[in-house]
Amino acid sequence: MQSGHILNISCYLFVSLPDTAALRDRLEARALALALKGTVLIAEEGINLFLAGPAEAVNAWVAELRADARFATLTPKESWSEVQPFQRLKVKVKPEIIRMNRPTVRPDQAPRAPALAPATLARWLDQGHDDDGREVVMLDTRNGFEVDQGAFDGAVDWRLDKFSDFPDALAAHRDELEGKTVVSYCTGGIRCEKAAMLLEEQGLITWQLDGGILKYFEDTGGKHYHGNCFVFDDRRGVNADLSPT
Structure with a gap:
């Protein structure tokens, strides 16, 4: 049941991404244009994200991401809140989207x-x-x-x-x-x-x-x-x- 007008999404996808820097710039620019806040982590092993904003803006950002065939299967989990739960937007390139320090686990x-x-x-x-x-x-x-x-x-x-x-x-x-x-x-x-x-x-x-x-x-x-x-x-x-x- 929806409670609030801010849509919160979270999702991740393990997929090989050799173009992390260019991808970061593109995703950050679009999120800023839509006034979204949250965290997007990108690594060669995939993407991990937590974003929030008005539903129309969040869904537009996700739709553009899915237009890239590598992210077509991305399925965000959704929840709602009355206020924006993030203070700012961070889009970063990391060695791992979740750090385990085991290079063989890919x-x-x-x-x-x-x-x-x-x-x-x-x-x-x-x-x-x-x-x-x-x-x-x-x-x-x-x-x-x-x-x-x-x-x-x-x-x-x-x-x-x-x-x-x-x-x-x-x-x-x-x-x-x-x-x-x-x-x-x-x-x-x-x-x-x-x-x-x-x-x-x-x-x-x-x-x-x-x-x-x-x-x-x-x-x-x-x-x-x-x-x-x-x-x-x-x-x-x-x-x-x-x-x-």
Whole structure:
């Protein structure tokens, strides 16, 4: 249900982008012309963005982005707010759109790790196991302070200070996950997608929650999740109905 007149979008896409500088200039110029605010990160591995503004302006920017065939499949997650949650516009080129410091983990150059639909996850959590009868472990790939605002019931939390800590934490706890179905999750899907690739490298039975917590809220209403979902803008968090806390 729409609540407010500012449309907030978030999405990412792992896709090879050799023209990062030119792409940055083009996307920034169009966002400025439309008076949008937020953050757009571009790297050779893809794009990660959080933008907000009047719906007509946001949709126009997304439509132009999708006109580039590389971004045709981009599907932003939407929520609404009464006020603009960003102070300014930042469009930056980075080495990674989400930093893991593992050069061998390149989602834009490898098959995607298996993605689990929110409705399927809710069913697994309802029945207490996956469809093969294995225990389901929810692995939170977010920072500890985000987990403190809300998480899946019984989720594994390694108290990460930053996402680049994840590989070392996995090395320390890998054996605890052996023989279980591990579902990695994060806010919108980008961190748990990279994490799932690393979990697969370790020979674990792995899924990533498709669309992250925000998509899970949208599709299921947040069952088996307690608390709010932290977001990196002035809203600070959203409820299961995607309204600001």
